Amino acid sequence: MKKIFLIILNLGILCQIVLSQNFDKNKLDDYFDALESNNKFMGGVAVSQNGEIIYSKSLGFSNYEKKLKASESTKYGIGSISKTFTAVLVLKGVEEKRINLNQTINKFFPTIENSNKITIEDLLYHRSGIHNFTDDKDYLTWNTHPKTEKEMVTIISNKGSDFEPNSKSQYSNSNYILLSYILEKSYQESYRKLLKEYITDPIGLKNTYFGETVNNPTKKCNSYRYSETWELIPQTDISVPMGAGGIVSTSTDLVKFSNALFGGRLLKDGSLKKMMTIKENFGIGLFQIPFYNKIGYGHTGGIDGFTSFFSHFSDGDISYALISNGTNYSNNDISIAVLSAVYNKPYDIPTFSTIEVKSEDLDKYLGIYSSSQLPMKITITKDNIRLIAQATGQSSFPLEVTEKDEFKFDQAGIIMEFNPSEKKMILKQGGGQFLFTKD
Structure with missing residues (x-):
């Protein structure tokens, strides 16, 4: 949910690429071995082609203090990729006529500025003008404490509006937290149950769920920042991010989700097309992901040291996911390397050397x-x-x-x-x- 300074996603330049049917998995293993041995990355990646996993890799520790190695079933916070799941649930609600995209949100949240002008579609496209509360300096002073819906809505309401609704697009976690509450009110069910009923159970995601509270981390792995060694990071209470950043998953499950979404198994064609319709760089729970002359669709995520990325490219039917509980390297560069391997493009195995200073x-x-x-x-x-x-x-x-x-x-x-x-x-x-x- 938190943004990292000046991260730029630029996966390549325009030129012709050819999908590698039998890419060099050993070189990709060597690439990740270099990252792992130099404390640059802990986590997992997975790639599928035509719905079948063709590469997966787990690195580092799920619990560094106990030296518990990560595995394919290790579960990570996926941060803002949760928004893609939430977008699917909202559009499912539209298909079932429980939700109207043109409805203004004053019925649900009358205390929010401009609520009589902001539509549910504005929330989905980040066009509401509602301030992104995670940008505020005081956020890290309270994010580890449980919050009720009333408390979260008050926090969001108190931050006010940054611009006139539907006048432009600007990323705000507040939008998708409010969408989580709208889902719960529209279905009279918890977000956790809706995720399970409409997404994870139907497509068989056994390691994906709405996460735990910080006081009950029985399933999700720990997350870390690197400062001479891996240091444990405090966890945001799950009641804060809701469907904006509260889902837990694995790289292979994210690939399966990607395949199901873009394979038409979760939404009708019209709903999926609307998700992929871009307004000022934003789709509904999706971004466009460029790689050479290909345009994929996906999302990035980050919360409490967890980082994530998933994308789907229709050309070659490729889905790719990265998920991490500790990164000391550019996830963008890692993604370039993996996709380059899959599409038979050149990439280098990194070398690391440092100079000692006083x-x-x-x-x-x-x-x-x-x-x-x-x-x-x-x-x-x-x-x-x-x-x-x-x-x-x-x-x-x-x-x-x-x-x-x-x-x-x-x-x-x-x-x-x-x-x-x-x-x-x-x-x-x-x-x-x-x-x-x-x-």
Whole structure:
């Protein structure tokens, strides 16, 4: 549910690709072995073709403290991929005439600003204007505590509106939390039961369910951030994210869900077509995913150190899913590698090397940097022998030294090149370069 600084999903350029019928699985194994042995990734990936799993891999630990190895059945929080499931449930409700997309939400939530103008379809397309409460600084002070529907609606109502309904699209977790409550009111059933009745049971997802509370983590694995070692991350109480980010699953189950959704087993053709209709970069619970000359559909997710990604490409009938409980590398780069292997495109096995530095060596980089190219400042501090970067309004992240005056943050594909004598820094990400100057 939380956004990561400047992540850019850019899976390739336009050119002709040919699906590899017998791709090099050994090379892909070597790729993941390199990540695992260098503490870059813990989790799992799966790929299917024509509905059959053709590759799966599990890495790292489900419980690092007890050294419990992850397996294909290890269950992870999938974060915002939950929104795709919620979108399916809402459109199912439309098919059953329990929900009307054109209905305004004032009947359900009269205290929300502009509720008499916001439709259920606006919520689905992130066009409501309702503020995204997870962007607020106080969010991490209360997210681990249980919340009632009334409390969550009050929190969302108090944040107000960011723009006029249906005037533009802007991602907001608040939309899909409200959709979860609308589902429960429309069916007089819990979100958990609706997920089981309409999705997981009919298509046989044995390891997918609405998650546990933080006080009862009996099934979901732990999640971690890497800082010299894997460190446990506190878990958001399941009552907070609801259908915006509260589902637990596996990479193979996500692939099965993808195949069922795009194979027409969950929704009627018209409903699926509407899900895939894009308005200002957003479908209904879906994004477009480019890879070379192919356009797939899928979603990303992130909550409490868990990260996830799934996509479906109709050309070759390929579904792919990544799910992680600890990443110290770019999930985008991992996805590029997996899809490149499947579609017989070149990719490299990463190599990792670091340079040892002393704390005093980092002092010349410290300060606040501004750029005329980006509307933000980046503050560089240090934690003993590590540089720490923090962009305006974003969480801080550690930088790893790679060579003289050069540092990186693999998870977001960020490289920072410093010129201390000129008080300059170049930020590189996603093919872009941005010049910063120390204030």
